[in-house]
Amino acid sequence: MYVQDEYYFLNLAHDLVRDHDYELLHIDKDSQEIWLEKQQKDTSNVIRLYHKSFDWGNHLKNDMAQVIYKVQNLRKLLGGKKVKIHDVYIAAQAPVDDWESLKKPLLVKDKKPTEMHVYYLDERNRLNEKYRLYDDLGLDDRPIIQSDNEEVMERQSDEIKSLLKSRLVEQQQAEQSVFQHGRPLFTYVLLAVNVLLFFLLERHGSSLNTQTLIDFGAKYNPAILQGEWWRIISSMFLHIGFVHLLMNMIALFYLGTAVERLYGTGRFAIVYFLAGITGGLASFAFNTQVSAGASGAIFGLFGSLLYFGVLYKRLFFRTMGWNLLFILALNIAFGVMMPQIDNGAHIGGLLGGFLASAVVSLPGKKKRLNQLGGFMLYLLLTVGLLFYAMQFSSANLLQLAQHSIEQEEYHRTLKYTEQGLEDGEYKAELLFYRSLAHLNLDEAEAAIDDLEESLKVKPDFAEAHYNLALLYVSHDQVDNAKQHAEKALSLQPDNKDFDNLVQRLSSNEG
Incomplete structure (x- = not known):
């Protein structure tokens, strides 16, 4: 029976992956436990397939508790607002005592609404339980054909094991390759230029001196209104004091290297400058003070990482998601509470960076319609900021x-x-x-x-x-x-x- 149960278990996993687009999360070393996931609307369906028999209902209940614990640890990686756990057991025999009550849906107290369903596909109830599983998942139930020849089933089981493991490796390699589209060369150039100009400012006066900042190209609204629009870009490379420079350069180093690896050098440069332009225009529209700094462009890098999260939601939350969102929210809140901070430039840069990222898109993710939409929205944002600055500010x-x-x-x-x-x-x-x-x-x-x-x-x-x-x-x-x-x-x-x-x-x- 073991050969038949394993064959059924592996074919069930293969069917869900191949024909119903479930993504592999984990395969244990013996290929007896497989985790799958698929997001449907606002719900993450997590399927745990386990080839093991339980003699007693209490042992089964303990295993279910372990599954809930594992899903709770995984919840940050799951994109849906709700989580449904489908705990599926494949075994020859069901527990000998009364365990049927465990099949009732179980609501789990968690930050995300979590619901657990249990299915026990033993020899006697296999067809009915599989039908219940597929019905809960909204899938068409097609029978799994088993051979009478155990040698054939063993060979096919080994082939499916190999296929599933290869698919998981390919999936992991594809995810790793997303972060290998470029080396952070331009980031280092930007760091060098910003530091060099800071010392140039200090040598010719002081980075804290307003007139020196204006002379070197800081954002100065009266000059811009008289035609010096180049200040929108030049102000991106000047900083007011050493602390301002240090904080921005630390942020540029960490965010810039991440974004340049994701997007490649060319796309990164475009995003950085386009974000800096919208940040500068927002500052021009909403802030009358002399201002300078790379903050608008740096917030644009936040925007580009958020766009990456839109395209690679699960990978985003698995790698950087919640930490990035927390840091971004903290920076925005800090900017709102501190009136001397140019929050208009920050928000303008954030929006500009997100839309500029949609325009260039990620390597291998070109969608002409999305890119055109991103371009139109970016154009609308820049024209809108400019119109407001000239007509309503x-x-x-x-x-x-x-x-x-x-x-x-x-x-x-x-x-x-x-x-x-x-x-x-x-x-x-x-x-x-x-x-x-x-x-x-x-x-x-x-x-x-x-x-x-x-x-x-x-x-x-x-x-x-x-x-x-x-x-x-x-x-x-x-x-x-x-x-x-x-x-x-x-x-x-x-x-x-x-x-x-x-x-x-x-x-x-x-």
């Missing part, structure tokens, strides 16, 4: 308004300030620049209204007090003019223009 609109005043394009100033006032941020400053545009367009009353409104928002706005005083002088409202001139001088006592206006108004009064 109050800080950038304020700088555009200032630049248009300098260029004497006063109607443009009105356009920029009105767009910025819709957001509500920098309201006092936007009203101030709109008053300048009205004044240069000979609309003095509108200029006065804007300055008065600006001072309601920001009462200590010295320049607004001064300009309003000048306008009141031109409208022969000397008392109002003097009041605002004195207020401006009290706010900036060293300002000669303010002092001269107060003295002139006082002498006229005398």
Whole structure:
């Protein structure tokens, strides 16, 4: 009977792997225990096939407990939200005592909803139990034909053992090959360039000096608005202080080497720069401060590893998944809690890296439709960030308004300030620049209204007090003019223009 049972056991495993796409998880050294898994929708079906007989139900129950324990240790590697364990025993005889109650579905308390089903394919109940197994799995039940010749069955069993073991080895080799698509050459180049530029910054001033950072290409919104778009890329290679450099270079070393091995050097370089660009654009759109650093591109490497997880879900969770997600969540949370961190660049880089990875795809995983979709979404992201930065970012609109005043394009100033006032941020400053545009367009009353409104928002706005005083002088409202001139001088006592206006108004009064 042993030969027949083993033959049936191995053919059952072979059928599930060959005809129903179950993946091999484990084969023991004697080929008497085989683990399979397949994800269907949100459920991971784990099948454990065991060629062994149990004399007593209590022994069977103890083995079931061991199976549950093993699955709990495997749960991080299983992609589904739910887990169904199908514990299948193939033996000549069933336990001699009452064990039928063990066949009832068992709900296991775990982080993931886990359900266990037991099937005992002994000689008497083999057909019915196999039918129940396949019915629970949603598979068509086809009979396993057994020969009357034991020598034939032994030979075929040896062939199936060899096939299953070869398939498992091929599967493991295929998984290992995923991490061998390139050597981390470009990562080392990036590390060297970042370190070299840091020491260059220190030699020509300081990496903590704002003007030095601007001179060397940091992200500086006013300069970008005047056409220096190259700063979006150049700022990726500059760092503000040694600690900033050290933290980013450690992250680049570990993430960069992993991503370059997965994607290859060419794809890695494309992902890194595209992520850096979206990170820079997001910083331009949401952060008015001078900024620099490789953080946007590095978060893009997080995005590329997440895309790898989409294509190789089980391998992702087996190797890096939960640790990576924890580190990513921790970094995002830290960025949200620390206002000085450019979180916009981080999120922009993360999204850009994920979409750029979809565009280049992983070696051997080219899907033209997915790549086209990734390209369109990446384009949409970059255009969207750029459009927001130019049309809706109050800080950038304020700088555009200032630049248009300098260029004497006063109607443009009105356009920029009105767009910025819709957001509500920098309201006092936007009203101030709109008053300048009205004044240069000979609309003095509108200029006065804007300055008065600006001072309601920001009462200590010295320049607004001064300009309003000048306008009141031109409208022969000397008392109002003097009041605002004195207020401006009290706010900036060293300002000669303010002092001269107060003295002139006082002498006229005398």
